[in-house]
Amino acid sequence: MSSDPKSENPQTSSHQPEDVEAIAGRPARLPKIIRFDELSVCGDEIWIDNQGELYRLRRTKQGKLILTK
Numbered sequence: 001m002s003s004d005p006k007s008e009n010p011q012t013s014s015h016q017p018e019d020v021e022a023i024a025g026r027p028a029r030l031p032k033i034i035r036f037d038e039l040s041v042c043g044d045e046i047w048i049d050n051q052g053e054l055y056r057l058r059r060t061k062q063g064k065l066i067l068t069k
Helices: 017-023
Strands: 045-050 053-059 065-068
Touching: none
Parallel strands: none
Antiparallel strands: 045 053, 053 065
């Protein structure tokens, strides 16, 4: 007897991450959104210190962001 594998295994599903969080009893969190313009008030680049490592985040003339170490 051949049947759909998803119907045989109730744990197999196509839940989205927010569905999984809701099932686990935790509220889904929205990402923190910060506009690049708010970070780079003095130009088109900022320097980020992450655990002692410096990274440069800059905006190109085409409006794309480039992160370099």
